[in-house]
Amino acid sequence: MEVVEKKNKNKRYKPILEGIPDWPVYQLSKNRKEFIEEVAQKTFAQIRKNRPTTKQLIDELEATVYREQQRMKRNRWRADAADEPRFWAGIKEELVALTGKTPEEAQPIAEDMLYRIVLRYANEIAGNFKPNSYRLTREIVKFWFSRLLNGARVKKFGAFFRSRYTLRDKIHIVGKVKQLRTLAKEGTVVMVPTHFSNLDSILIGWIIHSLGLPAFIYGAGLNLFNIKIFAYFMNSLGAYKVDRRKKNVPYLETLKFYSMCAIQKGAHSIFFPGGTRSRSGMLEKQLKLGLLSSTIEAQRNLYLESPTTEPVRKIFIVPVTLNYHFVLEAPDLIDEYLSSKGQDRYLPEQDKYGSWQLLQFLFKFFTKGSNISVSIGRGLDVMGNYVDDQGNSLDAQGRVIETRDYFISHGDITVDKQREDEYTRMLSHKIVSEYHRINRVFASHLVAFVAFEMWQKKHPKLDLFGLLKLPEEDQVLQFEEFRAACKRVRKQIYKLKEEGKVYHATHLKGNINLVIRHGLDNVGIFHLKRPLLMNKEGNIITKDFSTLYYYHNRLVGYDLEKFI
Amino acid sequence: MTSKSLSENDKPVGVIGAGNFGSVVANLLAQRRQVLLHVRDDAAIERILKTRENRGHQMHANVMPTNDLGYLADQCDVIFPIVPSLHFRTMMKGLSPYLHPYHILIHGTKGFDVSLPEGKTLDTMTTLDRSMVKTMSEVITEESVVVRVGCLAGPNLSKELADGHPAATVIASHFNEVIQLGKRLLRTNHFQVYGNNDVVGVELAGVLKNVIAIAAGALSGLGYGENAKGLLISRGMVEMVYLGRALGGNTKAFLGVAGVGDLVTTCNSSLSRNFAVGYRLAKGETLSEILASTDEIAEGINTVKVAKKCADYYKVRAPITTTLYQVLFEDMTVTRALEYLMRYPLNVDIDFLTE
Numbered sequence: 001m002e003v004v005e006k007k008n009k010n011k012r013y014k015p016i017l018e019g020i021p022d023w024p025v026y027q028l029s030k031n032r033k034e035f036i037e038e039v040a041q042k043t044f045a046q047i048r049k050n051r052p053t054t055k056q057l058i059d060e061l062e063a064t065v066y067r068e069q070q071r072m073k074r075n076r077w078r079a080d081a082a083d084e085p086r087f088w089a090g091i092k093e094e095l096v097a098l099t100g101k102t103p104e105e106a107q108p109i110a111e112d113m114l115y116r117i118v119l120r121y122a123n124e125i126a127g128n129f130k131p132n133s134y135r136l137t138r139e140i141v142k143f144w145f146s147r148l149l150n151g152a153r154v155k156k157f158g159a160f161f162r163s164r165y166t167l168r169d170k171i172h173i174v175g176k177v178k179q180l181r182t183l184a185k186e187g188t189v190v191m192v193p194t195h196f197s198n199l200d201s202i203l204i205g206w207i208i209h210s211l212g213l214p215a216f217i218y219g220a221g222l223n224l225f226n227i228k229i230f231a232y233f234m235n236s237l238g239a240y241k242v243d244r245r246k247k248n249v250p251y252l253e254t255l256k257f258y259s260m261c262a263i264q265k266g267a268h269s270i271f272f273p274g275g276t277r278s279r280s281g282m283l284e285k286q287l288k289l290g291l292l293s294s295t296i297e298a299q300r301n302l303y304l305e306s307p308t309t310e311p312v313r314k315i316f317i318v319p320v321t322l323n324y325h326f327v328l329e330a331p332d333l334i335d336e337y338l339s340s341k342g343q344d345r346y347l348p349e350q351d352k353y354g355s356w357q358l359l360q361f362l363f364k365f366f367t368k369g370s371n372i373s374v375s376i377g378r379g380l381d382v383m384g385n386y387v388d389d390q391g392n393s394l395d396a397q398g399r400v401i402e403t404r405d406y407f408i409s410h411g412d413i414t415v416d417k418q419r420e421d422e423y424t425r426m427l428s429h430k431i432v433s434e435y436h437r438i439n440r441v442f443a444s445h446l447v448a449f450v451a452f453e454m455w456q457k458k459h460p461k462l463d464l465f466g467l468l469k470l471p472e473e474d475q476v477l478q479f480e481e482f483r484a485a486c487k488r489v490r491k492q493i494y495k496l497k498e499e500g501k502v503y504h505a506t507h508l509k510g511n512i513n514l515v516i517r518h519g520l521d522n523v524g525i526f527h528l529k530r531p532l533l534m535n536k537e538g539n540i541i542t543k544d545f546s547t548l549y550y551y552h553n554r555l556v557g558y559d560l561e562k563f564i
Numbered sequence: 565m566t567s568k569s570l571s572e573n574d575k576p577v578g579v580i581g582a583g584n585f586g587s588v589v590a591n592l593l594a595q596r597r598q599v600l601l602h603v604r605d606d607a608a609i610e611r612i613l614k615t616r617e618n619r620g621h622q623m624h625a626n627v628m629p630t631n632d633l634g635y636l637a638d639q640c641d642v643i644f645p646i647v648p649s650l651h652f653r654t655m656m657k658g659l660s661p662y663l664h665p666y667h668i669l670i671h672g673t674k675g676f677d678v679s680l681p682e683g684k685t686l687d688t689m690t691t692l693d694r695s696m697v698k699t700m701s702e703v704i705t706e707e708s709v710v711v712r713v714g715c716l717a718g719p720n721l722s723k724e725l726a727d728g729h730p731a732a733t734v735i736a737s738h739f740n741e742v743i744q745l746g747k748r749l750l751r752t753n754h755f756q757v758y759g760n761n762d763v764v765g766v767e768l769a770g771v772l773k774n775v776i777a778i779a780a781g782a783l784s785g786l787g788y789g790e791n792a793k794g795l796l797i798s799r800g801m802v803e804m805v806y807l808g809r810a811l812g813g814n815t816k817a818f819l820g821v822a823g824v825g826d827l828v829t830t831c832n833s834s835l836s837r838n839f840a841v842g843y844r845l846a847k848g849e850t851l852s853e854i855l856a857s858t859d860e861i862a863e864g865i866n867t868v869k870v871a872k873k874c875a876d877y878y879k880v881r882a883p884i885t886t887t888l889y890q891v892l893f894e895d896m897t898v899t900r901a902l903e904y905l906m907r908y909p910l911n912v913d914i915d916f917l918t919e
Contacts, residue, residue, distance in 0.1 A: 383665070383711070395709045397660070405665035406711065409741060410641065418740045419712075426711065 013177075013212035016185055020131045023214035024188075024267040025238045029127070035261070036126050040119040043257045047114060047250060054103035057110045058095070064117065064248040065092050071245050079225040079241075087120065114250065121254040127217055127240035134238075138209060171203070174503075175376035175438060177211060179389050180318055183379045184213050186391040187314035188266050190295050191216060192431055194284055194321045195272040197329060198224065201239070203322060204270060207374055217262055218270035219255070219291075244276070252290070260294040264301055266313060271295075273431060279337035281330065281550035283321070283435050283557060287428040289421075296420050296427065299382045303404045304413050314391050314403065317384070317427070319377035319434040323505075325444040325522035327550075331529075334550040338468070373505060375438040383423060384430030436557060441493055441504040447519035448551035450485045451477060451532055451540055453564040468545045477540040487512050488563045496558060523551055576600050577749060578640035580655060581647035582608060582629070584722045584860065585672055587621040589644055591726065592750055594624035600636045603629045621726055637662035642670070642745065644716070645704075648861045649675025652700055656707035663708045670714035670735065670746055671700045674770040675863040676870045686869055691877035694811060697870055699767040714742040715763055717770035717822035719829030721836065725755070732756035734822040736766035758821055765817025768808040773827040774838045774864030775871055775885050776800035780831035781842025782891070782898045796884070797831050802915075803882050807871060810878040838864035845891060846898045868892055883908050 020026050028035055051057045068088045072080075091113055098106045183189055193204055201220055208216050219242040242255060263269055271291045274284035299315045306312050327333070378386055381403045385393040392400045406423065407413045454477055459467060490512065496502045507518055520540075524531040524547055531548035535541045542548050576598035579590040590601045601623075603609050608618065609629040616623045630636055637643065637659060647655050652673055663669075677698040678686060689696075698706070701713045714737035725731055735746035735757055743759035751757045760766050776796065783792050804827070805818045817823055830836045834843070841862045844854050851865070872889040875882040887905055890896040 385709075396706070399661070401665060401709050403665075408666040409668075411666075416741055422738045423711075 013181065013210065015212040015214075016181055017214050020134070020214075024265065025215045025217050026131060028217070028262060028265060028267050029130070029238075032126060035265075036119070036122045039122045039126075039254065039257050039261050040115065042261065043118045043122070043250070043254045044111075044115050046253055046257070047118070048111070050249075054107045054110060057114065058098060058106065060249055061091070061095060061110060061113055061117075064250055065095060067248045068246070075245060077222065077226050079222050081124065091117065117250050118254050121251050122258060125219075125240050125242070125255055125258050127238050134215060170371055171207070172371060172373040173207060173211070173376065174373060174440070176318075176378050177376055179379055180376055181211060181213065182389050183316045183318070183387070183391055184268060187316050188263055189213075189216070189268045189316050189318055189379075190263065191268070191270045191318045191320055192273045192292075193270065193319075194435055195274045195277050196281070196322060196324060197277060197327045200272070200277075200322055203372065203374070204320070214268065216268040216270045218272075219259065221276070256290060256294050259291060260298045260301075263295060263298040263315060273428065277329065277333060279333045279340075281327070281334065281553035283432070283439060283554070285432060285557070287431060289424045289428060292427055292431075293420060293424040296382045296423050299403065300407045300413070300415065300420070303407055304415070308404075312404070314387075315382050316387060316391065317380040317382060317431065319380070319431050319438065321375045321377075321435055321439050323373045323375065323440045323442060325371070325442055326525045326527075330524060330550045331527060331544070331547050334546045337550075338465075338546060373440050373442075375440050375503060377434045377438040380427075380430060380434070382427065384427045437501055437503075439502055439554075441502060441508060441555065442522070443505070443508055443515045443519035444523035445519075445551065445554045446486060446490060446493070446508065447516055447532055448523050448548055449555040449560065450482065450489055450564065451542065452548050452552035453561055454482065454485055457564050464549070468549070470545065475542055475545070476535070479534070479539050482540050483512060483516065485564050486516055489560050490515070492560055492563050493558075502558060524548075574598075575642075576628075576640050578602065578636045578643035580633070580636070580643060580645040580659070582612075582618055583646065583648070584619050584621075585720070586644075586646040587618050587623065588720075588722045588725045589646055589672055589716070590627050591621060591624045592752070592755065593644070594626035595752065596749055597626065599624070599627045600640055601627050601629050602633060602636050603631060606631060621722075633659050634662045637667065641666060642668045642749070644670050644672060645700075646672040649673050649677055649700065649863060650861065650866070653677050653679075653703050653707060656703055660708040663710050665709050665711060667708075667710045668712045668714070668742055668745060669704050669708075669710050670716055670737070670742065671704065672716040673700045674717065674767075674774065675700070676771055676867060677703045678870060686866075686873075689873060692870060692873040693877045694874075697811070697874060699764055699771070701763050701767060712739050712742050713737065713763070714739070714746060715767050715770075716746070717766050717826065718758075719821070719826045721829065721833055723835055728754050730754045730756075732758060732821050732825070734758045734760050734766055734820060736760040736763045736817070736822070738763060760817060760820060760822070762814050762817045764811075765808060765813030766820075766822045768811055768813040769804065769818050769820075769823040770826060771863070771867055772804045772807055772871060773800075773823070773830055774862075774867045775888060776804065776827060777830040777836055777838035778842035778845075778862075778864045778868065778892075779884055779888055781836075781839035781844075782846040782888075783842075783902075784834075784839070785843040785846025786898060786902070793831060797827060800831075800884055801827060803884050806880050807875055807882055807885070810880045811874060837862040841865060851892050865892060 017023060047060070048057070051060050065088055068084075069092070072085055072088070094109065094113055098109060180189065191204070193200060201218065201224070204218075215238040217238040217240060220239040222241045222243040225241060240258060243251070246252075259269060259271075273287040273292055275288040278284060295315055295317065302312045302315075379391075381387055381393040383393070383403060383406050385395065385401060385403075387393050393403050395401050404413070409416070455470065455475070456467060459470065459474075462470070490508065493502060493504055493508070497504060508515060520532055520534055527544065527547060529544040529547070531542055531544050531551055533541050533543060574597055577593050578600045579586055579593065580602040582590075582601055582603040586601070590599050593599050601612075603612065609631060612618050612623055612627075612629045616625070645652070645655065645659075652675070677700065678692070679696055679698070680686065680689060701715055704710055704713050714735050716733055716735060718731075718733035720731060720733055731754065733750065733755070735743050736759075737743050737746075738761060740759070747757045747759070779796055779800065780793060783796055801818065801824060804823070805815055808818055809815065830839060833839055837858070837860055841854055841864060845851070868885060868888050871882065871885045874880075875885060883905055887896070887901040891898055891901050
């Protein structure tokens with residue numbers, strides 16, 4: 001009783017740049033050494049500017065060493081460099097030796113230490129794009145994915161080696177694909193996807209390749225490099241490493257300069273602006289402003305460096321939402337969310353999923369009917385204005401605006417940190433609202449949302465935690481009631497779509513019974529305990545309330561609650 | 565920062581709206597810079613050029629009147645729009661094609677902009693929500709590409725400013741750049757300029773105080789004294805804070821110069837238009853009689869309507885606003901309204917500071 005997806009019109013896209021040597025990311029890796037030194041120098045200069053006195057500089061170094069040694073003591077990872085305890089012990093000794101020296105004597109030594117630290121960080125962060133390894137990875141992914149698909153779907157001996165199905169049948173790419181391709185030729189693209197699963201990075205990598213785009217660089221959490229299979233993929237896809245354990249100033253500055261310089265040099269980039277995977281399952285509301293601000297700074301620098309007459313390479317922000325029926329990590333994510341809620345506890349970055357679990361998941365994913373869709377949003381300039389296909393920024397009335405003008409006061413381009421902070425905030429609001437607009441509602445989101453909200457409505461006195469502890473006999477929804485509510489909410493989703501506030505998958509249309517069936521079949525499909533099921537009497541029950549809450553959250557923020 | 569140098573290549577500053585307050589602001593700015601003043605009426609331009617007189621103000625020699633918005637936007641990077649809220653959006657639509665992201669707009673209008681669904685009027689809407697009610701800074705960003713927006717608010721009675729009495733104003737903006745600029749342009753020995761980052765809060769304070777000003781006029785018209793006024797101002801303040809919060813401002817803005825400062829001034833001044841409306845109501849005139857006899861717009865009347873309908877939507881308790889609404893539009897007498905308010909069963913003094 002599967003509701004058939006609209007005939008998939010995804011086609012093959014020709015690469016926009018012929019050879020890998022033309023790719024910005026390749027250029028970057030070819031001149032890796034120079035690039036890293038440039039990043040280190042810029043970072044160094046910035047920190048020197050922010051810490052003008054010798055004392056401040058030494059304090060900063062001491063804080064950094066302290067934090068690093070604490071980290072190594074408490075939380076070392078496989079991906080960490082073997083020589084780091086020695087390095088930091090050395091820095092510490094040098095710092096101790098500084099006591100008693102005059103500021104004039106100490107300053108050059110402290111500066112030297114700072115430079116060595118940021119250079120080390122820059123080296124650690126830097127990605128290592130290797131064309132051969134990239135090609136190999138691409139082929140491996142294509143080959144095995146296609147074997148899995150064909151072997152699983154066509155139940156005949158020998159199907160394993162056929163190529164009837166490709167990834168394109170599993171992953172639907174919708175939205176402004178053509179514009180994305182032109183923008184990637186016209187300027188530098190910064191893709192900002194929502195982040196729900198560790199799989200996102202690989203998925204995005206595949207999408208970028210399949211759209212014929214050159215490889216993008218992106219910051220992947222260092223924790224992912226602990227998993228060998230990921231480490232291999234990441235290294236070959238232009239990933240640079242982001243270590244969320246390191247919160248010290250030199251590290252954060254280096255990281256920011258790394259991505260900023262890369263963007264300034266024209267390397268297409270991916271930021272997951274939510275920071276980490278969404279713990280609650282909600283679309284991101286709060287974005288990490290640090291990385292976003294580097295796009296604005298990079299654009300301003302490009303304007304600053306070129307005379308007014310010259311056209312400047314523009315930076316385009318492209319929001320992307322990834323839509324799943326199922327998120328592998330959902331039960332753990334929501335547990336973390338719930339246990340931290342109200343207590344503001346630190347969320348430890350721990351992943352229970354090794355290579356084996358991941359392969360298992362992939363196998364399940366390809367053998368069972370559950371699709372993923374990826375919505376590509378309309379391109380924005382760094383101020384959040386829509387751009388047309390030529391990359392011109394447009395105002396609400398469709399008139400062309402000059403992005404340069406945002407950085408001008410009294411006729412000149414100026415650097416104003418507070419102003420750019422505010423611009424960053426505006427950009428982040430725009431991205432969040434674009435996420436909601438291009439989000440694609442699946443039947444599984446609909447049923448999860450309706451079921452949870454119905455339970456909530458039946459027990460208005462209970463807060464979230466009370467609700468999650470509901471006794472089993474109360475956890476039944478009459479099908480007729482449920483069906484009627486689904487219909488009302490679906491109608492409102494149609495209306496929102498008309499108003500351009502959200503999208504929905506084609507499978508959401510048609511007979512509501514089939515849609516509900518499709519939703520129930522797919523919501524959290526591979527979890528041990530299913531978030532939503534139909535019992536023998538044909539009524540709706542749940543086996544895992546908190547995971548249901550997780551999937552329900554996907555539709556929070558559209559004011560659909562009042563239609564329950 | 566307050567350097568008085570008027571360098572030759574400094575571009576002129578624009579002021580849009582040659583009403584009472586617009587003229588005063590133009591004169592304040594003219595002490596530092598050349599000013600282009602947008603005047604809609606050709607006869608008024610003639611008059612200013614010939615006699616330098618406008619609405620009872622002697623216009624500074626640096627003020628040049630013009631009726632060309634395009635020219636003004638081209639000449640000025642910094643513009644002060646000061647037109648009644650009723651015409652503000654239309655004005656912005658006309659100005660918008662000439663604006664660029666490098667422009668800085670600091671408005672001085674205290675009122676709401678209301679956009680209703682097709683076929684509805686303010687009277688047929690029983691409630692209003694925030695998607696229909698906008699502050700002027702929001703109108704500016706909706707209608708144009710300008711992002712560096714600020715707002716001028718505070719106890720600024722035009723007559724006193726024109727006479728050079730000591731006074732202060734608040735420039736509210738998300739951008740320090742805008743606040744600093746406003747200070748550079750406006751600050752004098754008699755005129756203090758404060759900065760605030762909560763634009764919407766400051767705008768709301770400036771708008772909502774007009775409601776209380778009408779009520780103050782009414783009390784005064786009834787012949788009551790200072791006890792009654794003290795009661796009104798403090799309770800009015802609480803009401804403003806609640807409404808203001810529901811509409812997206814922070815409590816703090818209401819406690820500053822643009823909040824309590826402006827409120828006290830307007831409630832004590834027979835110079836204020838809103839105060840005059842209340843006063844005449846208490847003397848037995850009806851709203852239509854009052855409206856017929858004045859050419860200047862008292863923003864407060866519309867504000868009462870909007871604030872009451874917003875209070876209903878957001879379920880905010882706003883007894884003063886609601887009763888005033890009944891007086892203005894539903895024929896309740898002022899005496900009856902006062903009786904009702906004095907019996908209102910709510911007697912916690914301050915409950916908005918524990919956030």
